Amino acid sequence: MMDKLLSVFVTCPKGLEYVLEKELDELLQKSAKVRPAGISFEASLSEIYRFVLWSRTANRVLLGLAEGAVHTAEQLYDLVYSIDWQEHMSVENTLVVDFSGQSKNINNTAFGAVKVKDAIVDQFRDRVGERPNITRDTPDIRVNVNLSKGVAVVALDFSGESLHRRGYRTEAGKAPIKENLGAALLQRCNWSQLGCQGASLLDPMCGSATLLVEGAMILCDKAPALDRAQFGFLQWKQHQDDLWKSLIDEAIERFEQGLDNVIRQQSEGYNKILGFDADASVISVARNNIKRAGLDKVINVEVRSLAELKSVDIGEFENDEVPGLLLTNPPYGERLGDIESLRGLYRCLGDKLKSDFEGWKAAIFTGNVDLGRRIGLRSYKQYKLFNGSLPSQLIMIDVSPEYYVKTDDSKESQVLLSRRQIRVANPERAAMFANRLRKNIRTLGKWAKKNKLECYRIYDADMPEFSLAVDIYRDWVHVQEYAAPASIDEKSAKDRLNEALSVLPEVLQVPAEQVVIKQRRRQKGDSQYEKHDQKEQRMVVEEVGCKFYVNLIDYIDTGLFLDHRPVRKWIQQNASGKRFLNLFCYTGAATIHAIKGGAVESVSVDMSNTYLDWGKENLALNGFPETGHQFIQADCLRWLDSAREKFDLIFLDPPTFSNSKRMEGVLDIQRDHVDMIKKAMNLLTKGGVLVFSNNLRRFKLDESALADYDLKNVSASTIDKDFERNSKIHQCWHIKYKTLSLG
Template sequence: MQFIALTSIGIENILADELKQLGAQIGKQSVGSVVFEAELPLAQKICLSTRFATRILMKIAEKENVKNKTDLYNLARYQAWGEWLTPKTTFAVDFSGTNTELKNTQFSGLVIKDAIVDYFQDLYETRPDVDKQNAQVRIAARYHQNKLDLYIDYSGTGLSQRGYRQGQGRAPIKEHLAAALIHRSGWLKDVSQPLFDPCCGSGTLLIEAAGMANNQAPGLKKEQFAFERLPNFNESQYQEVREEVSDLQSPKKLYLIGQDIDGFVLSKAQNNARAAGVDQLIKFSKGDAANLKPVSKRAGVVLSNLPYGERMGGTAELINLYRGMGVAFKKHYADWHLALLSSDEALSKLLKIVRHKRYKFKNGPIDCVLNTYILDEKQVVESTHSTELNYEDSTAFANRLKKNKQGLKNWLKQHGITTYRLYDADIPQYNVAVDIYNDHAVIYEYAAPKEVDEQVSNKRLQDIIYLTSKQLDIPAEKIAVKVRKKQKGDSQYSTISQQDQSMVVAEYGAKYKVNIFDYLDTGLFLDHRLARQYIQQNAHDKRFLNLFAYTGTASVQAAIGGAKSITTVDMSKTYINWGKENFELNNIQNPRYRFFQADCLAWLDNAQGEYDLIFLDPPTFSNSKRMTDAFDVQRDHIKLFETTKKILSENGVLFFSNNKRGFKMDEEKLNELGLQAKNISEKTLSPDFKRNKHIHNSWLITRV
């Protein structure tokens, strides 16, 4: 009989070798599959034993020149379906492939279904039922280049699911891929040597390693295979196959070590190992892979699926992790072999170890590479003398951080400021801004010019992150890294992460909730510090309006300053709710303090009443679908003032601000409106923003 074994990309060669060792005759090998010949008992043995296949299909028919519905029906109608189904068997058809006449896979599947039903109707005057979810027998039809292959699902789905997984962490690795990594690591050549996974997560690699070393067939724990539901299934013969496979087990003394920084995930790993019956063979402990210590006097193999974005907080943590591991490997793991799976080659280079071999794999939809390394004496000596930085010039960035912090020291202490900008592209090659939020830091990378090489830019950013952490003594997990670029439409409101790590910062008697990880902006515009202070000092007994209010921080200061009424307007529901949280943080409650989620331009068109103090800080440009029209602050500012003037009281003040570089106030048209403007941009720049005089523009606008 001919079968096809399915697997993931990159595992085909390993699967072919496994099938050959089990006794199968290997045929065509293609992307994600291996064809083989085997008698039924051997096919059952393969289902029980394979660690690299995800599914086994048995071919029952094939035909060339299948072009239309009629060809499809005739091929299916005249198969001996009685060998695989009975009138009482439930079945389902999975169809893949199309051509100009067979355009819909669901329709093609129905054609084959009808043919099967007609077969039984003609012979028995009864028909089997279709059950798409829990079919007893599944037929797989694969159509390619006018050729149709018909298969019976022999194993059932989920061969890679061993049944021991009680829980898992984020971004888990599939069991069959774990087995492939173990195979490629070289550890199986001598299983008496230690195997160490410093980022073990839920323990899949080590559990699979224990099973492979002891020759435990993973399928022995499976409740039922699809072939057990076929009419020709021989129970006694199958039991002989099971006994043969079970007798091949050979328990060994193993030294398997797992470590992870997440205690909760470690508990899942221990539960999984217990369910697999190998918990006595694996030693799990909590530890930070960025600060590895020796785990064995004897050299062995380090094998790990290294964290990437989905599994850790962000770029800074990852860079710190890879750098730290590279240093530790060279210091404590001489003569060890390393096999490290990563989805980011740029991060792998941070290890600063010369690669021995590389193997490409797919972890679900993610392209990954298993890099192997041999830490021989030459490798360790050469690597130990290498610098931790990509560029020696990066020390200038560290020195500037130190200089700037020293320059701001007295001001920070005098005003009790813990949130401030420390660096803003002071050195052109290091084009970032660094903001401090209590004991956290945010690094904003400005989009590099097209002529700047991307690899150079990435390496400089790696140095920036490393030096920010080291110079300011801030752990990597407390550093957020973001890219500053022009926002379009609703993107300014979208999340960039889902960590939900908020904190509270203080400013001039107010408290604000900030979130440095989940959004492009943190919830607090630091450059508006003095603008908010002005509002606090001038809001007493005033009717205050905050338009384009963001998270309502200016409204909080107006409330602290004793405003008579406060109206806060923003288009984003997220930010309006955030503003309400800021009010709750400061125990502010007043029925005259109101929030409106609305398009500010449309709200202004219908606004009534008067306001004595208005804070107007519109975006530079917005074409959000939620706004009535596209808005450009340079083009539309006079029209905006004309609308706002209608609700500005006789002696009222309009505090206007924007951050468009090169913005020019049209004073002539402003005067025609009966308004006058006083530029106070210089006065609203606190010492931490003096280096960037174009961070924003500010005016006080009043009636003439």
């Protein structure tokens, strides 16, 4: 058996077939036939054991037992029954069957699995009078059957649990990649070669440390399956335990030597492995995973946001003779709000690469290519891969000035529908969108009319095919198209946008001249929209007794954030007789509401003179005097450091992330919110209220650091009916000083 060649099929994540083929060549010097999501080859038992132990990319290693034409359930039964199962298992072994594929007569995988199980247990009954038991919980023997194009392949699963489960990651971060995908990304980056040259590895958004651990395992020559206790062949009758144990002993020795070598290399300034993450709880998980992998002596992780990356002394973990590798899997947004808030994050990553990592190799793994372009460095290679079922891309970069490109956020296409050529590729799909829009009008339109709302959201990406936000501004329609999911190609996204636009005027009963489209997508070639050449296209809208100028055409945002309508209304209802402070005030809408509600004085602070002027015009539009109401141009964070006035009501609504050239440093709301809130609270009167809001979907308020205050999460009450589908568009708290109990 040891020298006999056996037929093997090895599965892997989609897109990694050629990585797996190269791995086979390096491990066993064998060629393979590449198939969808795997490779097939012939090998001896010793070679198969070695591959199970050392493959970094494989999911399952399947030992072929039989293959034959199968169209009916009876043919499937006969094929499985023809195998001598007593050569592979005993009646005492537990069993499970994994079945995939179908035929005309076998169109249910559960049915197929039952027929396979019946054939095996019937054979045991016929020959020994007993049958093995079936269990899905750690079975001794796992049988795998695949039926495709009328041919069934019956195999034993040598893996047991999927080989991507190394054993070290019992905890995971928010959006972890699987271990074998992480290893494949490193292989695509030629990490083995770079590591041999002494290169260091850095992940500035390391999460649960998967990339770091996989990188250290490669560097330390640790077999990825070394820590696993269970394999699918351990109870197989033909298993050769001595052979397997000899391979394990060899792997242990190699790891011990490799670990010592890396520790020595690191003491000399080479092969440093370092990770950062802004979330302390995630770093705690990372440290536990690293320790379980036995790599805590060679991997260092710290709590540090991307914005602080520049403060790291690069010399601590880079030798000037060898370029380091920065590999990371940054968040890429599963919903519209996520995508919009992450643009600054990617831009900041690009800025850090340019300022501190010249000469390095960089690789960014993302499911949103448009966000990847925000980095501002031209890639030399891209690999199309999958993160689970999500199409993704590994963007390879040489950090060198010759590859630097400018990112231009002004490339936001804005055009009136009347100026756009519409071609409807799929009328049926357009009709589906129209029906959804009519349904929304019946509910939201009626609600808006009852509440006397001129501005509200009528559609919020209700259907995945139509990635749009559609807002009503009196008798105008404002359409924003966000980056489509990575699974939808650019042509399909353009077709679907056209289909939606084709029905909007009729369904909403507005002329095409009053439909404004904003497309947030990289422009190129024929897909570039003509930009509307008229400026200062303003209109006046009303909200809870206040008037505002909005501009639907000339800016990315209109001047009025519709989701904050309930927050502004609450401010109006609670501002009487109070001094009001509006930080990051934008166009001053909350200030207008506060004055309408009776605020005696107000201060509105923003960095943009354009928005401050807009706010002053809103003030005049409502007939309010400038006396007592200041608009101050300043960086809010620096202004808070020097301000000494006291306010009864404060509205703090900072951006998620900002590295504006006008700011000193970088604003990261998750990192900076505690300091920002404490400084704002220093300006709050004892009986006052700080209204704190932000739109970072995964934001976590550090309640322990703010334990001195009374914290009340009021988010649910600040989401109106038109934003119920997007209920995490913002989070909101009322923060006060605690009152002493006299009990």
